[in-house]
Amino acid sequence: xxxxxxxPENYVNTLYNxxxxxxxxxxxxxxxxxxxxxxxxxDIYLFNQNNNEEIxxxxxTLSSGFMTSAKVYKxxxxxxxxxFIDYVDWEWNWRAKSKNLTTFVDTNLIIxxxxxxxxxxxxxxxxGIPNPxxxxxxxxxxxxxxxxxxxxxxxxxxxxxxNIVKLLIYVLFFDQKIKRFKYIYLGIKxxxxxxxxxx
Numbered sequence: 001x002x003x004x005x006x007x008p009e010n011y012v013n014t015l016y017n018x019x020x021x022x023x024x025x026x027x028x029x030x031x032x033x034x035x036x037x038x039x040x041x042x043d044i045y046l047f048n049q050n051n052n053e054e055i056x057x058x059x060x061t062l063s064s065g066f067m068t069s070a071k072v073y074k075x076x077x078x079x080x081x082x083x084f085i086d087y088v089d090w091e092w093n094w095r096a097k098s099k100n101l102t103t104f105v106d107t108n109l110i111i112x113x114x115x116x117x118x119x120x121x122x123x124x125x126x127x128g129i130p131n132p133x134x135x136x137x138x139x140x141x142x143x144x145x146x147x148x149x150x151x152x153x154x155x156x157x158x159x160x161x162x163n164i165v166k167l168l169i170y171v172l173f174f175d176q177k178i179k180r181f182k183y184i185y186l187g188i189k190x191x192x193x194x195x196x197x198x199x
Contacts, residue, residue, distance in 0.1 A: 030103040
């Protein structure tokens with residue numbers, strides 16, 4: 001759980017029942033989590049549902065409210081503390097997938113969550129507003145993940161483009177421009193210096 005996540009009533013029992021249903025259908029799963037809703041505007045994070053199934057397979061999901069098993073934890077390993085703090089959950093999901101384990105989301109379970117400090121409208125896009133220090137981890141860790149063979153190629157390609165575009169957006173349209181640029185520069189620099197973990 002993240003410190004800003006809020007669970008609905010009877011959450012654990014519902015999640016556990018979904019987990020049990022999945023383990024009947026699949027011998028071993030990576031785990032199951034909820035949908036995550038922006039507590040300020042009710043937007044659903046990182047989710048495009050193309051069917052009406054209640055429990056769906058996904059390539060990655062947030063760690064808040066996620067349930068897995070001790071057996072899977074031993075097989076996949078713990079969360080990568082070298083990545084503190086961004087993309088830790090996605091990296092774990094991709095690592096589990098490389099071991100033929102599938103991650104699921106129960107679309108009936110929705111937790112309130114807040115990523116960053118809201119969003120800013122830039123032309124036709126909504127861009128998240130992270131705390132400036134998060135730029136350090138986002139840029140450094142995205143470069144680290146480019147080296148991992150099990151991270152999806154399409155994510156790597158998209159992340160390179162997004163990093164370039166967002167750098168321009170942060171410098172042109174956001175507040176604390178110099179501070180944000182300094183953290184981005186430091187994140188990229190520390191990647192090449194092979195510095196990991198908490199700043």
